[in-house]
Amino acid sequence: MENLITTRITYQGGMHFVGESETRHLVHLDSAPNNLPSGGPTPMEVVLQAAAICSAMDVTTILNKRHKQIKAFDLEAQGTRQDKFPRIFTAIHIIYKVCGPNITKEEVEKAVRLSHDTYCSVINMLKPTVEVSFAVEVRSE
Amino acid sequence: MENLITTRITYQGGMHFVGESETRHLVHLDSAPNNLPSGGPTPMEVVLQAAAICSAMDVTTILNKRHKQIKAFDLEAQGTRQDKFPRIFTAIHIIYKVCGPNITKEEVEKAVRLSHDTYCSVINMLKPTVEVSFAVEVRSE
Numbered sequence: 001m002e003n004l005i006t007t008r009i010t011y012q013g014g015m016h017f018v019g020e021s022e023t024r025h026l027v028h029l030d031s032a033p034n035n036l037p038s039g040g041p042t043p044m045e046v047v048l049q050a051a052a053i054c055s056a057m058d059v060t061t062i063l064n065k066r067h068k069q070i071k072a073f074d075l076e077a078q079g080t081r082q083d084k085f086p087r088i089f090t091a092i093h094i095i096y097k098v099c100g101p102n103i104t105k106e107e108v109e110k111a112v113r114l115s116h117d118t119y120c121s122v123i124n125m126l127k128p129t130v131e132v133s134f135a136v137e138v139r140s141e
Numbered sequence: 142m143e144n145l146i147t148t149r150i151t152y153q154g155g156m157h158f159v160g161e162s163e164t165r166h167l168v169h170l171d172s173a174p175n176n177l178p179s180g181g182p183t184p185m186e187v188v189l190q191a192a193a194i195c196s197a198m199d200v201t202t203i204l205n206k207r208h209k210q211i212k213a214f215d216l217e218a219q220g221t222r223q224d225k226f227p228r229i230f231t232a233i234h235i236i237y238k239v240c241g242p243n244i245t246k247e248e249v250e251k252a253v254r255l256s257h258d259t260y261c262s263v264i265n266m267l268k269p270t271v272e273v274s275f276a277v278e279v280r281s282e
Contacts, residue, residue, distance in 0.1 A: 003222050007190050011214035015198050019190030021182035027168065029194045041162035043195035043263050046187045049148050049160035053170045054184035057156050073152035081144050086265035122184050124227035128269040 012039065044079065044089070047122075051132075052077040052094045054122040058115035059096060059108065066107070071141065072099040091131045098138050105138045112136060153180065185220065185230070188263075192273075193218040193235045195263040199256035200237060200249065207248070212282065213240040232272045233264075239279050246279040253277060 009019045015031040016039040028040030041049075052075045063070055074097045079089040098108050112134050116123050123132055150160045156172040157180040169181030182190075193216045204211055215238040220230040239249050253275050257264055264273055 003224065005186055005189055005220045005222065007186060007193070007218050009190060009193055009197065009216040009218065011197070011201070011211065015201065017194040017197055017216075019182075019187075019194060021186040021190070023173075023179055023182055023186070025169075025179070025182045025186075027182060027187055027190055028166075029191065031198055032164075038164055038166070041160075041164055041166045041168060043191035043198070045146060045148060045162040045164070045166075046160075046168055046191050047263055047266070048146055049150060049162070049168055050170065050184035050188050050191070052148070052150055053158040053160060056150065056152070056158055057172055057184070060152070060156065070152065075150040075158075077148050077150065079146045081146065081262070083144065085260050087262045088266045089262075119226050121222070121228045121230075122188055125188070125229045125270050126266055129266050 014039075016040070044081070044087075048077050048079045048089070048092065051092060051120075051122045051126060055094065055112065055115045055120045056096070058119045059098070059111045062111040062114065063098075063100070063103065063108075068100055068103050070098065070100045070103075073097070089126070089130045091133070092126070094132070094134045096134060096136045098136070099141060101140050103138055103140070105136055108136045108138055155180075157181070185222070185228075189218050189220045189230070189233065192233060192261075192263045192267060196235065196253065196256045196261045197237070199260045200239070200252045203252040203255065204239075204241070204244065204249075209241055209244050211239065211241045211244075214238070230267070230271045232274070233267070235273070235275045237275060237277045239277070240282060242281050244279055244281070246277055249277045249279055
């Protein structure tokens, strides 16, 4: 496993920056005043997405190992920011909505706890400053 | 200022997920085995980019307030991950490369310190777990 990740970032004007990952993908981040068009999500928006998706990858891996068929997997994540600077998230709540035959709420909850406690790199970097909570919804189709 | 950020995420198969921000931008994240094509950067890659870009936005804002013209602004960010789970960053190093007339290395360094100490939401969420360091390069053209 690679232990060093490098990224290159180029300024586009305004508050618009583009990052190029080692995998050659481009990510545009921007921070425009409310209701004005922007070139991408804000840094805090992608951190929220990265936290939820990093954990969703763990849950997917665990369900795959148990040979469970995932028919759909949607998530909703909410981040609460403090008013004063630095405007960090004080809390993140992630709702995991899994659809698949023979998948139980209990096993998804167990997978989520394993992810939050042991595997998820993003959530485990945030945990000392951010209160992370979750809910699980499961349906068979 | 909005204190609650919400994002919706949809599973695309494999380890590929797409997040939709409140600003309606889509971000594709993926985690494919080495050298295989992937649908996007990994969650840890975008966290690294978000940390560097969040801080670059602060530096840009501070230089704008001082009526400094930024002709180019490139960054390089490196994240070092630990071997054992959770594979968090133990260190992040960001190189700020600013080009503009009448911009001094000292004022960029001061802006970066202000960002890291006071303003940057992403870096301030990571600081308890990640050692964040930086370097500044300035050229006039």
